[in-house]
Amino acid sequence: xxxxxxxxxxxxxxxxxxxxxxxIFPVLVTLMASTQSTQQIMVGAISLIPGSEAGHNYWTALxxxxxxxxxxxxxxxxxxxxxxxxxxxxxxxxxSLLAAYAIIFFALxxxxxxxxxxxxxxxxxxxxxxxxxxxxxxDLALLDTYTGLSLxxxxxxxxxxxxxxxxxxxxxxxxxxxxxDGAGPFRFFKDVVIPLSKTNIAALFVIxxxxxxxxxxxxxxxxxxxxxxxxxxxxxxMMADNDSITDWGVxxxxxxxxxxxxxxxxxxxxxWFVKGLVDNEK
Amino acid sequence: MQRRVVYSSRxxxxxxxxxxxxxxxxxxxxxxxxxxxxSLYLEDPFGGISDxxxxxxxxxxxxxxxxxxxxxxxxxxxxxVSVIALSVALLLxxxxxxxxxxxxxxxxxxxLWPYAVAPAIAGVMWMYVFHPSIGxxxxxxxxxxxxxxxxxKGDQAFGLMVFAAAWKQISYNFIFFLAGLQxxxxxxxxxxxxDGAGPFKRFRDIxxxxxxxxxFFLLIVNIVxxxxxxxxxxxxxxRGGPAKSTEILVYKVYHDGVVGLDIGGSAAxxxxxxxxxxxxxxxxxxxxxxxxxY
Numbered sequence: 212x213x214x215x216x217x218x219x220x221x222x223x224x225x226x227x228x229x230x231x232x233x234x235i236f237p238v239l240v241t242l243m244a245s246t247q248s249t250q251q252i253m254v255g256a257i258s259l260i261p262g263s264e265a266g267h268n269y270w271t272a273l274x275x276x277x278x279x280x281x282x283x284x285x286x287x288x289x290x291x292x293x294x295x296x297x298x299x300x301x302x303x304x305x306x307s308l309l310a311a312y313a314i315i316f317f318a319l320x321x322x323x324x325x326x327x328x329x330x331x332x333x334x335x336x337x338x339x340x341x342x343x344x345x346x347x348x349x350d351l352a353l354l355d356t357y358t359g360l361s362l363x364x365x366x367x368x369x370x371x372x373x374x375x376x377x378x379x380x381x382x383x384x385x386x387x388x389x390x391x392d393g394a395g396p397f398r399f400f401k402d403v404v405i406p407l408s409k410t411n412i413a414a415l416f417v418i419x420x421x422x423x424x425x426x427x428x429x430x431x432x433x434x435x436x437x438x439x440x441x442x443x444x445x446x447x448x449m450m451a452d453n454d455s456i457t458d459w460g461v462x463x464x465x466x467x468x469x470x471x472x473x474x475x476x477x478x479x480x481x482x483w484f485v486k487g488l489v490d491n492e493k
Numbered sequence: 494m495q496r497r498v499v500y501s502s503r504x505x506x507x508x509x510x511x512x513x514x515x516x517x518x519x520x521x522x523x524x525x526x527x528x529x530x531x532s533l534y535l536e537d538p539f540g541g542i543s544d545x546x547x548x549x550x551x552x553x554x555x556x557x558x559x560x561x562x563x564x565x566x567x568x569x570x571x572x573x574v575s576v577i578a579l580s581v582a583l584l585l586x587x588x589x590x591x592x593x594x595x596x597x598x599x600x601x602x603x604x605l606w607p608y609a610v611a612p613a614i615a616g617v618m619w620m621y622v623f624h625p626s627i628g629x630x631x632x633x634x635x636x637x638x639x640x641x642x643x644x645x646k647g648d649q650a651f652g653l654m655v656f657a658a659a660w661k662q663i664s665y666n667f668i669f670f671l672a673g674l675q676x677x678x679x680x681x682x683x684x685x686x687x688d689g690a691g692p693f694k695r696f697r698d699i700x701x702x703x704x705x706x707x708x709f710f711l712l713i714v715n716i717v718x719x720x721x722x723x724x725x726x727x728x729x730x731x732r733g734g735p736a737k738s739t740e741i742l743v744y745k746v747y748h749d750g751v752v753g754l755d756i757g758g759s760a761a762x763x764x765x766x767x768x769x770x771x772x773x774x775x776x777x778x779x780x781x782x783x784x785x786x787y
């Protein structure tokens with residue numbers, strides 16, 4: 212900063228400490244609760260002192276699930292979430308790369324029509340077309356399948372836009388040089404465009420993986436069998452309508468398990484993700 | 494957007510663009526068109542016989558007290574969530590910039606990770622904090638005789654939903670505000686300081702106006718988030734209750750359609766939401782392109 216005002220720096224630290232505390236608090240509570248037994252929680256309320264049931268809670272959560280309205284093993288639900296998130300992230304990246312490549316590097320017939328058609332899907336989130344989309348999926352016999360969980364979500368207006376903008380910054384000389392060297396469209400795509408897009412691909416991957424993992428309404432609609440549930444909707448179903456018979460310790464452990472993979476992805480890929488997010492949406 | 498040098502094949506690009514276009518048509522445009530169509534018909538959920546009724550579904554919708562209440566509730570909800578999430582994020586971003594040289598990175602990591610937390614999970618975690626019988630703070634609030642019970646009291650439930658939804662969105666706003674602050678040229682701030690402007694005056698006259706495009710963009714994103722993505726928070730914690738006090742529009746469209754099987758009415762609600770999203774998106778692109786600063 213420009214001038215040194217000590218009290219302002221102290222104030223900034225105080226504000227940040229308070230902010231970080233509020234941000235971390237619910238997770239800390241959940242983490243501590245996941246080490247306590249359900250009886251202990253029911254009698255007293257969650258305590259911030261760690262309990263001794265961590266092993267039992269996490270093992271039960273992973274292998275059996277809570278005894279609520281649905282009892283799914285967390286490993287199975289995490290696997291479902293992981294598969295769906297990977298399919299969505301990879302699908303979105305591949306489809307957007309291809310579409311942007313076609314729009315930028317070819318004399319694509321009706322170019323603007325296709326571009327706007329993809330772009331305007333931004334205005335049609337699942338929430339505004341719930342029942343008809345459900346009907347399409349059920350007519351295609353895709354209820355309770357990985358395809359049904361991921362396919363309708365892999366069109367990506369933001370991804371296409373991101374790659375389109377990036378491709379426009381590539382110098383014309385690059386394409387000319389590649390053509391002179393005899394590289395056809397496939398070769399140019401594979402050996403020039405993809406390697407140059409690596410950072411953007413990594414950024415988009417983080418954002419879309421989290422988007423896929425955290426889906427709620429869509430899996431809620433189209434999964435009817437317990438074994439196809441993703442972990443985010445599984446947690447809600449573990450809580451019995453009557454709070455007093457919910458197996459809280461195990462539910463809390465499952466909540467932690469549901470958060471760990473996407474949070475790790477964000478923390479370890481922080482640099483790409485921040486860049487991707489800011490470049491992507493502005 | 495045309496480049497000078499292109500490949501001349503015409504079939505190949507059509508093949509490349511086809512998968513994405515197909516998905517858009519099958520899973521976006523077709524269902525959206527169906528929703529518009531159904532909103533103009535009165536449909537029997539069992540027989541599937543339908544009669545064209547024009548705008549009757551919309552008239553019914555807007556004459557229902559429940560729907561109008563839900564509409565107003567969503568507006569209040571959207572405003573509160575956005576204002577809280579934006580102002581807290583801005584405060585944290587400004588504070589992070591102040592200490593950027595020494596510990597900015599650490600704070601950044603500590604603040605941005607909730608981006609990865611699903612809205613439903615954010616709701617559930619705050620439930621563990623404020624639950625009247627097992628919650629770490631909730632139980633204490635009951636013992637203190639504050640009459641705390643969000644499970645039975647509508648305004649408390651609404652407050653909790655606002656809080657959980659805003660908490661989750663802080664990290665997203667923070668990332669953008671921080672990037673916006675970093676993009677402000679240092680020389681501008683230094684020049685103002687030399688001219689005798691103190692830190693608060695500099696913020697008000699330089700930083701804040703230069704951040705306004707970011708702020709405006711975020712405002713729209715936050716409203717869309719509060720209107721649509723918070724479905725998970727509400728479904729996971731209160732299910733619209735107690736007594737519909739947390740039933741915002743997106744929860745109502747789900748509830749009436751999926752649980753209540755009112756196809757025409759739910760479709761009409763979908764169309765109203767569609768108009769809202771389209772409006773917000775147009776505003777966003779019009780103004781963000783033009784850059785809102787003064």
